[in-house]
Amino acid sequence: MVKTKKYILAKHFIGEPKLTDFKLVEEELPKLEEGEILCESLWLSVDPYMRKYTDFQMEGTVMPGGVVARIAESRDPEFPKGRYVAAYFGWRTRTIYNTREENKSIYPKPYLLPDFGDLPLSLGLGVLGMPGITANFGFLEVCEPQPGETVVVNGAAGAVGSIVGQIAKIVGCRVIGFAGSDAKVKWLKEKLRFDAAYNYKTTKISDALREAAPKGVDCFFDNVGGAFSNEVFRRMNTKGRVCVCGAIAGYNAGFENVLVPMVQPYILSKELKVQGFIVWNHASRWLQAIQENMRWINEGKIVSEETITEGFENAPKAFIGMLRGDNIGKAVVQI
Amino acid sequence: MVKTKKYILAKHFIGEPKLTDFKLVEEELPKLEEGEILCESLWLSVDPYMRKYTDFQMEGTVMPGGVVARIAESRDPEFPKGRYVAAYFGWRTRTIYNTREENKSIYPKPYLLPDFGDLPLSLGLGVLGMPGITANFGFLEVCEPQPGETVVVNGAAGAVGSIVGQIAKIVGCRVIGFAGSDAKVKWLKEKLRFDAAYNYKTTKISDALREAAPKGVDCFFDNVGGAFSNEVFRRMNTKGRVCVCGAIAGYNAGFENVLVPMVQPYILSKELKVQGFIVWNHASRWLQAIQENMRWINEGKIVSEETITEGFENAPKAFIGMLRGDNIGKAVVQI
Numbered sequence: 001m002v003k004t005k006k007y008i009l010a011k012h013f014i015g016e017p018k019l020t021d022f023k024l025v026e027e028e029l030p031k032l033e034e035g036e037i038l039c040e041s042l043w044l045s046v047d048p049y050m051r052k053y054t055d056f057q058m059e060g061t062v063m064p065g066g067v068v069a070r071i072a073e074s075r076d077p078e079f080p081k082g083r084y085v086a087a088y089f090g091w092r093t094r095t096i097y098n099t100r101e102e103n104k105s106i107y108p109k110p111y112l113l114p115d116f117g118d119l120p121l122s123l124g125l126g127v128l129g130m131p132g133i134t135a136n137f138g139f140l141e142v143c144e145p146q147p148g149e150t151v152v153v154n155g156a157a158g159a160v161g162s163i164v165g166q167i168a169k170i171v172g173c174r175v176i177g178f179a180g181s182d183a184k185v186k187w188l189k190e191k192l193r194f195d196a197a198y199n200y201k202t203t204k205i206s207d208a209l210r211e212a213a214p215k216g217v218d219c220f221f222d223n224v225g226g227a228f229s230n231e232v233f234r235r236m237n238t239k240g241r242v243c244v245c246g247a248i249a250g251y252n253a254g255f256e257n258v259l260v261p262m263v264q265p266y267i268l269s270k271e272l273k274v275q276g277f278i279v280w281n282h283a284s285r286w287l288q289a290i291q292e293n294m295r296w297i298n299e300g301k302i303v304s305e306e307t308i309t310e311g312f313e314n315a316p317k318a319f320i321g322m323l324r325g326d327n328i329g330k331a332v333v334q335i
Numbered sequence: 336m337v338k339t340k341k342y343i344l345a346k347h348f349i350g351e352p353k354l355t356d357f358k359l360v361e362e363e364l365p366k367l368e369e370g371e372i373l374c375e376s377l378w379l380s381v382d383p384y385m386r387k388y389t390d391f392q393m394e395g396t397v398m399p400g401g402v403v404a405r406i407a408e409s410r411d412p413e414f415p416k417g418r419y420v421a422a423y424f425g426w427r428t429r430t431i432y433n434t435r436e437e438n439k440s441i442y443p444k445p446y447l448l449p450d451f452g453d454l455p456l457s458l459g460l461g462v463l464g465m466p467g468i469t470a471n472f473g474f475l476e477v478c479e480p481q482p483g484e485t486v487v488v489n490g491a492a493g494a495v496g497s498i499v500g501q502i503a504k505i506v507g508c509r510v511i512g513f514a515g516s517d518a519k520v521k522w523l524k525e526k527l528r529f530d531a532a533y534n535y536k537t538t539k540i541s542d543a544l545r546e547a548a549p550k551g552v553d554c555f556f557d558n559v560g561g562a563f564s565n566e567v568f569r570r571m572n573t574k575g576r577v578c579v580c581g582a583i584a585g586y587n588a589g590f591e592n593v594l595v596p597m598v599q600p601y602i603l604s605k606e607l608k609v610q611g612f613i614v615w616n617h618a619s620r621w622l623q624a625i626q627e628n629m630r631w632i633n634e635g636k637i638v639s640e641e642t643i644t645e646g647f648e649n650a651p652k653a654f655i656g657m658l659r660g661d662n663i664g665k666a667v668v669q670i
Contacts, residue, residue: 013610036352052600096572110594113368121425141569208493222599225597225598225599226599227601229597242603244599244603245603246603246604247597247599247600249597249599250597250599250600255596255597255600256596257596258596258597259594259595259596259597260595260596260597261586261590261591261592261593262560262561262564262585262590262593262595263560263584263598264557264561264564264579264584264585265387265560265562265582265585265590267579267583267609267610267611268560268579268580268582268611268612268613269611269613270611271610271611271612271613271616272356272610272611273606273608273609273611274602274604274608274609275606275607275609276602276603276604276605276606276607277603277606278603278604278606281573281606289562
């Protein structure tokens with residue numbers, strides 16, 4: 001019998017998640033049936049969205065999350081043994097997946113990773129996976145950036161924000177990033193070549209924008225929401241575009257508790273377009289964005305950094321740390 | 336010498352405007368120069384936007400607003416004596432306008448009214464003017480309504496909202512209106528044939544929407560903002576569209592003082608598109624919307640109602656009443 005370990009949500013998070021909210025359990029897996037594959041997780045992703053999604057799942061169910069896994073056994077020739085898949089199996093070390101089953105979840109179906117060449121497989125959870133695809137489609141298709149425009153991104157040192165800023169540079173925009181530590185700010189300016197970057201914990205956002213965006217902001221890629229967004233809205237130019245990609249300001253606090261001045265006057269007076277982006281709704285085109293991001297990495301135009309936590313057991317710690325902003329770039333767990 | 340009367344903003348409004356905030360003054364007009372026309376105002380418009388715009392103008396300057404005026408004298412053959420113009424002259428009984436002057440204001444240049452046939456000239460300030468154009472372009476181009484979709488409009492008995500709802504019916508949508516009195520609700524349902532209408536002062540918005548929009552809301556034409564919008568956002572369908580056309584919730588209270596839960600989670604989770612609409616930015620196409628609305632009136636598909644105040648001296652009273660919601664349909668002053 002093959003065994004798997006999995007982390008379940010033992011208790012719904014109240015505020016910041018605690019180690020005692022998670023529970024590690026072992027499970028035995030049955031024999032493979034026709035059309036099934038056995039996947040061994042190599043890398044596990046921890047992402048901000050999970051903080052919110054757990055609110056809607058029952059206690060006792062497995063923590064949500066993407067993995068990169070190796071196909072250890074296969075009874076489907078289209079998913080051969082030895083190939084790698086990216087899949088939303090959750091926090092599990094091994095998973096049996098029936099490839100013929102209809103996908104009833106909001107997440108994309110497991111898919112074979114394309115050939116990454118010399119690039120590490122873990123990128124399949126970052127710039128060559130969900131966060132990189134979010135950055136690519138969300139920024140290019142919702143913000144519709146034009147060369148010479150000014151772009152603001154918050155959560156700029158995170159998995160999505162760091163790629164958004166670099167794609168903005170590729171397009172020919174001026175990029176201003178906001179992150180939560182001086183080390184991140186230094187990294188954004190020196191490694192990722194952002195035109196300006198600020199520590200939002202020690203800088204007034206309005207002052208930073210007055211300094212770095214004297215002609216106003218054209219595109220805003222928003223991972224945070226709340227009071228932060230209002231400050232950027234205030235400085236946006238007529239017909240500016242805002243991609244709403246995350247709402248971290250309310251993930252631990254609870255959305256209902258984050259009270260801010262009404263945003264409609266900003267949206268109205270500047271004819272802003274403010275649009276939400278959910279990457280799952282664009283699953284049919286994922287490989288397109290992966291190929292484009294891979295080309296940019298190979299051309300040296302995108303730098304991708306990861307914060308790696310070793311050991312499946314440490315996944316909760318990695319998740320809590322990521323929510324605190326401990327990571328630079330993509331946070332992953334090596335299983 | 337020709338004399339004119341005008342109302343100036345004597346004091347910036349604090350909260351609701353008061354009669355003492357306005358001052359009536361008389362002024363003598365000089366002789367007409369080449370390229371000038373003398374216009375006698377027949378109808379004056381009072382609209383919600385003026386409440387906000389006065390915040391940005393100096394005390395002692397004329398109240399902003401549109402008029403329909405007759406050309407009493409002309410030294411420009413393209414604006415012949417006896418024709419009618421729609422113009423943003425402000426609260427004035429007579430105005431000399433130099434047709435060769437470059438337009439430096441945000442408002443459209445004065446334009447000759449097309450032939451209204453049997454329809455009253457005052458409609459040039461309502462359904463055949465700014466509010467009707469706002470309803471037409473704002474709703475059709477920002478909300479992109481499809482037949483069978485569910486539309487919510489607030490301020491529904493006002494100059495813009497009442498036209499939006501009727502255009503939505505023309506498109507084949509199901510229309511839910513919110514207004515501030517039982518008389519208005521009755522008018523919306525019986526005269527304008529809204530599918531549902533509610534008095535927002537006596538009904539919980541969430542209850543009303545649960546009843547009237549059991550399948551969710553696809554398009555939201557928002558004249559109010561603030562807490563009202565959050566309630567509608569909550570019930571919107573994936574890929575719903577919101578036209579932000581007004582923010583009455585904050586006009587008297589002050590935008591900074593209207594605190595509501597952050598809206599980003601709603602925009603994000605449903606991939607909403609929330610877009611501001613300022614009619615002045617679409618001035619080059621005004622006649623197109625006027626012609627279309629006129630055709631719909633003549634076909635009996637749009638009913639247009641006006642709340643008329645007699646006498647230029649009563650303009651402040653009409654303005655204050657309109658902000659209180661005393662009007663049904665378009666509020667105008669007959670000079």
